[in-house]
Amino acid sequence: MVEASAFAISMGAFLALTMVALHFAKGTERVIPDDIAEEVLEQRASTVPEIDFPEPSNRAIGGGGGAAAAVGGGEGAEGELEEGGAEEASGPGDIPEDEVEYFEIEFAKEGETIEVANNETLLEAGEDEGWDLPYACRQGQCVSCGGQVADGPSEDYIEHDNQQMLDDNEISEGYTLTCVAYPRGEFTLETNETP
Ligand code: FES
Secondary structure, three states: HHHHHHHHHEEEEEHHHHHHHHOOOOOOOOOOOOOOHHHHHHHHHHOOOOOOOOOHHHHHHOOOHHHHHHHHHHHHHHHHHHHHHHHHOOOOOOOOOOOOOEEEEOOOOOEEEEEEOOOOOOOHHHHOOOOOOOOOOOOOOOOOOEEEEEOHHHHEEEEEOOOOOOOHHHHOOOEEEEEEEEOHHHHHHEEEOOO
């Protein structure tokens, strides 16, 4: 009986010591990689088969279609520009020689009446006579070359090629910009007159 008790005590002591030893024993530390995300991504990537996405055809159907439309629009715009250019090319001064008409224009201050072709500006016609007529831009964008038709509204006698300075009232008072003014009838012109 004494032997059994001694054995039990020694077993108890052994278990107690074992528990204490386990309690103080250093556990195995879990090692966390620096960048786990990258490793996980690589692992996942290796499990996904490579797929060739049909990107070019996608573009052709979707965004590419839009791009194609944009290109188409560009072509359209070019076409319009070309048409605009063609219109520009057929301005009031672009009358072919075999269709040219001449009108007698009296330059009042110069004291002469001259024939001016309907594809020639009043300014050019006067300069051809050697007259020192005023001008600056020669594009209808100032009033330096201004003149006045004595016989009525200037556009009853003149076709302007894109004049940008005279308003309707000034036109009806006979004012004209001689650098872009092509005769369409006979009249008397006062040069160097501005509104
Ligand atoms: S010179 Fe400028 S409008 Fe004629």
